[in-house]
Amino acid sequence: MSNQNAQVVDVLQAIGDLMELRGDESFKVRAYREAARQLDQVAEDVVTLNAEDRLTDVKGVGPSIARTIGEYLETGQSSQLNQLREQVPETLVELLGLRHFGPSRIVKVHKALNISGLDELEAAARDGRLVKVPGFGQKTVDALLVSIERFRRRRGFVARYIAESLAANVQHSLRQMADLAQVEIVGGMRRLCDSVREVALLAASDDPAAVLEAFGRLTAIREMEAESPYEAVGRTRERHEVRLYVVPPALWGQGLVYFTGAEAHVRQLVERSSPLSPTPSPTVGEGNSAWAGFLFGDNGTAVETDSEEEVYRQLGLPWIVPELREGMGEVEAALAGTLPSLLTVKNLRGDLHIHTNWSDGRHTVAQMAEKARSLGLEYVAIADHSPSLGVARGLTIERLAQQRQEIAAADAALEGIRILSGVEVDIRHDGSLDYPEEVMAQFDFVTASLHSGFQQPGEQLTERVIQAMRSPHVDAIGHLTGRILGWREGLDLDVERILHVAAETGTAMEINAWPNRLDLNEEHARRAKELGVKMVINTDSHAADQMEYLHYGVEIARRAWLEPGDVLNTLPLEALEDAVRGGRGTL
Numbered sequence: 050m051s052n053q054n055a056q057v058v059d060v061l062q063a064i065g066d067l068m069e070l071r072g073d074e075s076f077k078v079r080a081y082r083e084a085a086r087q088l089d090q091v092a093e094d095v096v097t098l099n100a101e102d103r104l105t106d107v108k109g110v111g112p113s114i115a116r117t118i119g120e121y122l123e124t125g126q127s128s129q130l131n132q133l134r135e136q137v138p139e140t141l142v143e144l145l146g147l148r149h150f151g152p153s154r155i156v157k158v159h160k161a162l163n164i165s166g167l168d169e170l171e172a173a174a175r176d177g178r179l180v181k182v183p184g185f186g187q188k189t190v191d192a193l194l195v196s197i198e199r200f201r202r203r204r205g206f207v208a209r210y211i212a213e214s215l216a217a218n219v220q221h222s223l224r225q226m227a228d229l230a231q232v233e234i235v236g237g238m239r240r241l242c243d244s245v246r247e248v249a250l251l252a253a254s255d256d257p258a259a260v261l262e263a264f265g266r267l268t269a270i271r272e273m274e275a276e277s278p279y280e281a282v283g284r285t286r287e288r289h290e291v292r293l294y295v296v297p298p299a300l301w302g303q304g305l306v307y308f309t310g311a312e313a314h315v316r317q318l319v320e321r322s323s324p325l326s327p328t329p330s331p332t333v334g335e336g337n338s339a340w341a342g343f344l345f346g347d348n349g350t351a352v353e354t355d356s357e358e359e360v361y362r363q364l365g366l367p368w369i370v371p372e373l374r375e376g377m378g379e380v381e382a383a384l385a386g387t388l389p390s391l392l393t394v395k396n397l398r399g400d401l402h403i404h405t406n407w408s409d410g411r412h413t414v415a416q417m418a419e420k421a422r423s424l425g426l427e428y429v430a431i432a433d434h435s436p437s438l439g440v441a442r443g444l445t446i447e448r449l450a451q452q453r454q455e456i457a458a459a460d461a462a463l464e465g466i467r468i469l470s471g472v473e474v475d476i477r478h479d480g481s482l483d484y485p486e487e488v489m490a491q492f493d494f495v496t497a498s499l500h501s502g503f504q505q506p507g508e509q510l511t512e513r514v515i516q517a518m519r520s521p522h523v524d525a526i527g528h529l530t531g532r533i534l535g536w537r538e539g540l541d542l543d544v545e546r547i548l549h550v551a552a553e554t555g556t557a558m559e560i561n562a563w564p565n566r567l568d569l570n571e572e573h574a575r576r577a578k579e580l581g582v583k584m585v586i587n588t589d590s591h592a593a594d595q596m597e598y599l600h601y602g603v604e605i606a607r608r609a610w611l612e613p614g615d616v617l618n619t620l621p622l623e624a625l626e627d628a629v630r631g632g633r634g635t636l
Contacts (some may be wrong), residue, residue: 313376562602
């Protein structure tokens, strides 16, 4: 994609953002954003497409948007964008990321208080000006302040599942453009963190200047700044940061270790490497045009290694998988020979939380089960919503009976997989569950979840979950904290107390594999393991292809040091029956 393509994409995205703030109809906003997204993936020069009257061949680009593009290419200006800029300051666009503060409120506050940015908005909320604007009571302002605080914390982070395509695109393009044999994704992406501040890549070359120059010419990179002779950081149109390190091919193994690990992990390795050298190790890269490494031999020169395994061996350690390289006890465990035998996707035998078109899913019971079978699973639990979640077409008791008939028929018709009757039952505002006890007792597997009342105090939310866990029919708590990566922080729950009660009641905790949930997170999942609480890893799928998300949950489990024995749905069906509340015989 040419530089002019990138400029056109920016124009279309800006038009969409400002249209939303102006209050235009949502379908118009979506049209410009989709055109920008599609054009961002087009390799052909937009100038050529315009000259040959082929802009509308690009998916999402209709005649009106094509005229906007044509005007910009011919004049360097967009009259539509200029008009929007006169009506809505572009500095307001950032505020679209705040909860409790939609486009209409943004514009209202801007007009009332001349507020154009996050700092000004926060000041007005704190000094009492905002509460005087019609529609802004004190509760709304307080909620907005919490949203601002959380927005600041997550600003600069991007969910890994979103960054994956960018990382793969840069890796592939750089390999081709710079003719590189070795380019790998490193940093938090390789450690499988749920969110990352940047995409980091490592390349091997004896000519780092040429590689950095090629990096700056990639279509995904809009701005680039060299930070050393072998390191540069670039930014994408979405302002995501992409960092590139270049190491000599002879130090490839050292580079993979050094640029993958978290700072605490690398610090421990560097400390272990010091006694191996009779002379002080030089500061990495200081005074050099090439990366100098961190592991040195008797003669003071960097140890040449082409694999990570060799680096760890030189340090007297077994290889430590990237997911564990956080400085959280993994080096000590490696020295003691107690590193965990981590869970893999192949260990999972079932998915106990999937939805169908009986509630808010897209596919039938049979279609979901067929997909699960194709993935090698042995059982699934159909876990459609209970009636309180009306927006998801939760099942009344009458519809539940009809659904069970379909489950039984599909189970009888499909060989090679068992279809269980499950439910995702709503935990009501008072902590009670959405079905009577006699109905709950009929399910094979029950997942209880919070879906509403999120504004309640943390103590009340915690009590709701604990009350649900004390039900003899609840097998697992789904997506405990309710977090949505990049949008919603987790609920203010006393997770430690909840996990202690789960250990007492034998209730499993779900690691929800939906890529923008990943809830429990690794910290909570590791603590659950320490307390003896079992986990289940489920996709929460609402369509058949989403069942492929299981690996995201497994990755969180691996970062939490989980082994197959820590996860219920690694068990064969008969063993699962015994494990769930002492084998109550309904599976």
